[in-house]
Amino acid sequence: MSDISVAVAGFGAIGKKVAEALDQGIPGLKLVAVAEADAARAEAILKGFKHPVPVVPLQKLAEMAEVIAESLPASIFRKVAEPALQKGRKLVALSVGALAANMDLVDLARAHGGQIIVPSGALLGLDGLVAASQETIHSVKLVSKKPPGGLVGAPYLVQNKIDLTGIKEPVRVFAGTAREAAAAFPANVNVGAALGLAGIGVDRTMVEIWADPTLTRNTHQVEVDSESAILNFKIENLPAVENPRTSRIAALSVIATLKNLVSPLKIG
Secondary structure, three states: OOOEEEEEEOOOHHHHHHHHHHHHOOOOEEEEEEEOOOHHHHHHHHOOOOOOOOEOOHHHHHHHOOEEEEOOOHHHHHHHHHHHHHOOOEEEEOOHHHHHOOOHHHHHHHHHOOEEEOOOOOOOOHHHHHHHOOOOEEEEEEEEEEOHHHOOOOHHHHHOOOOOOOOOOOEEEEEEEHHHHHHHOOOOOHHHHHHHHHOOOOOOEEEEEEEOOOOOOEEEEEEEEEOOOEEEEEEEEOEOOOOOOOEHHHHHHHHHHHHHHHOOOOOO
16 A cells, blocks of 8 residues: 655644654655745755655645644634645644634535544543543533743733733633633643543633743643543643744654554554
8 A cells, every 4th residue: 555645734843843753754654745834944954854845835735645734823724724624635633722713624524525633732631531521521621831931922911911021920821711712822722622622612611821930841730520530630741842832742642643544553
């Protein structure tokens, strides 16, 4: 059987690491293209790959690959998602907040034989939450705490004139639903939207966001009360070197998801 063709949409901290893993070799998968706003930067990096691939516009990825791995700003998520799903492609999507705001894409995937796959990202336990959702879930709560630098520039902070410069103690900067959190912090807390989609929905999943100057890791505490189980788990993720707003493990979750597409053994 021929290798499955994979394109990477977004060449930041996550997309670059995913592309590098594909270039190093994942049996059954082949990197065929990259899309990135800063094409010159991407092309310069790709020259160092064992198998350089072209940098193309987002809309062209669906014509070139069977699978598109996405890690884009929320504002342009649909530009890659819509053409991919119209062509029946598999979309591995990390912009879960943007997905939650564009759920008509699920209908588009259904109509054209496409599929949206959400990796675990910066979380663990999504498989357990999906299992619990087969019966009744009473509540889901997420408390996310990040070093202040991991929240800088978020629309909610800018609009509400919240200045985190020089804070000495943890500050709660947001409390609301996962849908509200995704809109307020589109580049910071996709984890809340992922929990919402896996469980009782983004409007019933509650989120708190804290800026904590004592932390060096992005920390997520999840509490689930369900008919089948009480789930409590905590994750402490190292921020990505290139972008402190995201966690290193997010890229690894995409790589693991891609490997699962071709692996004879899939766990979780």
